[in-house]
Amino acid sequence: xxxxxxxxxxxxxxxxxxxxxxxxxxxxxxxxxxxxxxxxxxxxxxxxxxxxxxxxxxxxxxxxxxxxxxxxxxxxxxxxxxxxxxxxxxxxxx
Amino acid sequence: xxxxxxxxxxxxxxxxxxxxxxxxxxxxxxxxxxxxxxxxxxxxxxxxxxxxxxxxxxxxxxxxxxxxxxxxxxxxxxxxxxxxxxxxxxxxxxxxxxxxxxxxxxxxxxxxxxxxxxxxxxxxxxxxxxxxxxxxxxxxxxxxxxxxx
Numbered sequence: 001x002x003x004x005x006x007x008x009x010x011x012x013x014x015x016x017x018x019x020x021x022x023x024x025x026x027x028x029x030x031x032x033x034x035x036x037x038x039x040x041x042x043x044x045x046x047x048x049x050x051x052x053x054x055x056x057x058x059x060x061x062x063x064x065x066x067x068x069x070x071x072x073x074x075x076x077x078x079x080x081x082x083x084x085x086x087x088x089x090x091x092x093x094x
Numbered sequence: 095x096x097x098x099x100x101x102x103x104x105x106x107x108x109x110x111x112x113x114x115x116x117x118x119x120x121x122x123x124x125x126x127x128x129x130x131x132x133x134x135x136x137x138x139x140x141x142x143x144x145x146x147x148x149x150x151x152x153x154x155x156x157x158x159x160x161x162x163x164x165x166x167x168x169x170x171x172x173x174x175x176x177x178x179x180x181x182x183x184x185x186x187x188x189x190x191x192x193x194x195x196x197x198x199x200x201x202x203x204x205x206x207x208x209x210x211x212x213x214x215x216x217x218x219x220x221x222x223x224x225x226x227x228x229x230x231x232x233x234x235x236x237x238x239x240x241x242x243x
Binding site for chain 2: 011090
């Protein structure tokens with residue numbers, strides 16, 4: 001299935017400056033894997049060292065948060081759009 | 095990213111500091127809307143946001159993904175870009191913490207205002223390295239008027 005992944009502005013510099021990338025995938029996990037295989041530099045900004053999505057990185061399929069679907073096993077179909085949206089967090093103490 | 099700078103009007107910088115005073119001793123947060131191009135980055139509008147970290151607002155802030163999408167939509171409607179974020183460090187220096195680094199992306203400008211005893215002190219801006227190993231300071235160029243208005 002060809003799905004569109006919208007690249008957030010801060011990460012476009014690691015994806016050939018493209019606003020979106022089309023990848024072949026059957027699940028969200030496969031789509032993100034295909035994306036980071038194609039653009040290796042994206043990986044560390046999306047995934048932590050343990051291979052999980054960073055806690056502040058949110059992924060949507062057609063505006064549905066995958067946390068409320070089947071997470072990275074969420075099925076995608078031809079023409080679906082995957083969006084990557086950060087939540088912004090921080091604070092003074094380590 | 096060494097040598098990066100961020101233009102911001104004096105009045106706008108004062109509003110960020112005032113937001114930090116208003117929410118003291120809790121952290122404040124908001125979005126920076128502006129322009130970025132040809133090596134020049136400028137804040138044109140601020141979008142103050144609620145700190146969603148109700149459990150630990152004295153040393154943490156969070157802007158939810160929904161608020162991020164709102165900020166992106168607002169920027170788009172105004173033909174601006176979402177170029178970064180600001181937050182306060184009550185009773186702490188205006189330097190990024192390790193927690194800040196773990197939750198940041200490169201490219202964004204991160205303004206931090208230190209608020210000590212309810213008064214604004216240093217205000218700094220930072221950009222995360224490409225390798226996530228640390229931040230580079232971004233010089234703040236205070237202007238009287240915006241070139242974009």
